[in-house]
Amino acid sequence: MADKVRLPDELGRQLRDQREALGMSKSELAVKAGKVREVIYRLEAGEDSTVSSLLAVLGALGLALRLERAGLPSASEVAARFQDDDDAP
Numbered sequence: 001m002a003d004k005v006r007l008p009d010e011l012g013r014q015l016r017d018q019r020e021a022l023g024m025s026k027s028e029l030a031v032k033a034g035k036v037r038e039v040i041y042r043l044e045a046g047e048d049s050t051v052s053s054l055l056a057v058l059g060a061l062g063l064a065l066r067l068e069r070a071g072l073p074s075a076s077e078v079a080a081r082f083q084d085d086d087d088a089p
Contacts, residue, residue, distance in 0.1 A: 004070050006077075007078075013044075019044075026040040034060075
């Protein structure tokens, strides 16, 4: 898992993929992170959450947060993301 995450939905996808790779349900992850299940739903959906909740969930998944210079997504990357959303059923 070395992809750069620059948008909330990208983070949500990475968290869900790691949870599923570990064979954990959202409820199991919530218990392991010491959070309510709603936190897992919100993070995986790319919705707002607290930094402490994010760090607890990352820890429960065996992940750590690493900061590096990446820049903002380009206008075309953002437009493509919204295009993908419009194409979804």
